[in-house]
Amino acid sequence: VADFPSPVTHQYHDAEQRQQSNLLGMWTFLATEVLFFGGLFAVYMVYRTIYPEGFAEASRHLDVLLGTINTVILLTSSLTVALAIHAAQTDRRTALVGFLIATIVLALIFLGLKAYEYYHEYEVGLIPGLNFTYTGPLAREVQLFFTIYFVMTGLHAIHMILGVGVIAVIAVRAWRRHFSPENYDAVEMTGLYWHFVDIVWVFLFPLLYLIERV
Amino acid sequence: MPHHIISRTTYLIIYVILLVLMVLTVATAYMELGAWHLIVAMLIAVVKAVLILLYFMHLRYSGRALILYAFLGFAFLMVLLVLTISDYLTRGWIGAF
Numbered sequence: 001v002a003d004f005p006s007p008v009t010h011q012y013h014d015a016e017q018r019q020q021s022n023l024l025g026m027w028t029f030l031a032t033e034v035l036f037f038g039g040l041f042a043v044y045m046v047y048r049t050i051y052p053e054g055f056a057e058a059s060r061h062l063d064v065l066l067g068t069i070n071t072v073i074l075l076t077s078s079l080t081v082a083l084a085i086h087a088a089q090t091d092r093r094t095a096l097v098g099f100l101i102a103t104i105v106l107a108l109i110f111l112g113l114k115a116y117e118y119y120h121e122y123e124v125g126l127i128p129g130l131n132f133t134y135t136g137p138l139a140r141e142v143q144l145f146f147t148i149y150f151v152m153t154g155l156h157a158i159h160m161i162l163g164v165g166v167i168a169v170i171a172v173r174a175w176r177r178h179f180s181p182e183n184y185d186a187v188e189m190t191g192l193y194w195h196f197v198d199i200v201w202v203f204l205f206p207l208l209y210l211i212e213r214v
Numbered sequence: 215m216p217h218h219i220i221s222r223t224t225y226l227i228i229y230v231i232l233l234v235l236m237v238l239t240v241a242t243a244y245m246e247l248g249a250w251h252l253i254v255a256m257l258i259a260v261v262k263a264v265l266i267l268l269y270f271m272h273l274r275y276s277g278r279a280l281i282l283y284a285f286l287g288f289a290f291l292m293v294l295l296v297l298t299i300s301d302y303l304t305r306g307w308i309g310a311f
Contacts, residue, residue: 023280031287038291042298049302064240071236079229082220089219186223195270202262205236206255210243 023181026189040152054141067209077106078198081191100171107164107192158198218275228269
């Protein structure tokens with residue numbers, strides 16, 4: 001890879017058309033991601049409809065404070081990605097790399113807190129199949145909720161781990177001057193992916209942590 | 215390239231609105247809303263998602279074709295969710311077969 005802004009390769013008329021093609025491809029991928037997570041949201045919807053009391057009870061065992069902190073962290077990481085795009089558009093390389101690194105740091109804090117939550121849930125016996133000791137009239141419904149909780153937050157966490165890897169690669173490329181205001185498509189597409197992961201959490205947070213706290 | 219560059223001020227305003235909406239969604243969880251919990255929480259989440267889509271993901275300044283394209287994934291998701299829940303909510307309405 002050359003260390004100058006890549007020229008427009010021959011299959012495109014110009015840089016504008018290249019970016020439009022990339023955007024269309026990226027949104028196609030995001031549509032498949034919406035449906036990938038959508039199947040799980042459908043599962044959640046059906047079982048919450050059938051077992052509303054069990055889901056409300058199980059939800060109260062999640063830590064609202066940690067969930068709220070993680071929501072703030074993820075929203076902030078979306079802001080740093082947006083500011084990274086702005087830095088790429090205005091040709092400020094140091095700011096671009098800085099915002100990408102800030103995003104990675106925020107993502108790692110999120111994952112660390114999530115890991116702590118998982119560990120706590122293991123200790124108190126709320127992980128179905130591994131250590132589930134919750135008893136009571138709603139035990140089976142609570143177990144179902146936690147199965148869905150771990151699959152959905154786990155899949156979300158995997159997306160974040162992959163995102164951290166991609167952003168790290170983009171940060172290195174940015175440092176090596178691979179991007180310019182004429183060509184920052186890779187930064188833009190990575191940003192779209194990251195915001196998508198953020199949107200998934202925007203729905204996961206109230207659905208899992210905040211069913212009913214009164 | 216003739217890209218619309220969204221200003222940093224706009225990004226910060228959207229960020230603050232997102233945080234306010236987040237506080238709102240946490241607060242409503244502790245209110246006596248009964249069946250409205252889910253509706254209120256989802257309304258707030260949809261507003262947050264739309265703000266992220268329009269500004270952070272730049273859809274507001276994208277071409278109409280791309281906006282339609284971006285909307286397609288959500289349209290198919292609604293087909294999945296609405297048809298599925300229609301089944302579960304209407305079971306038993308016309309007696310057992």
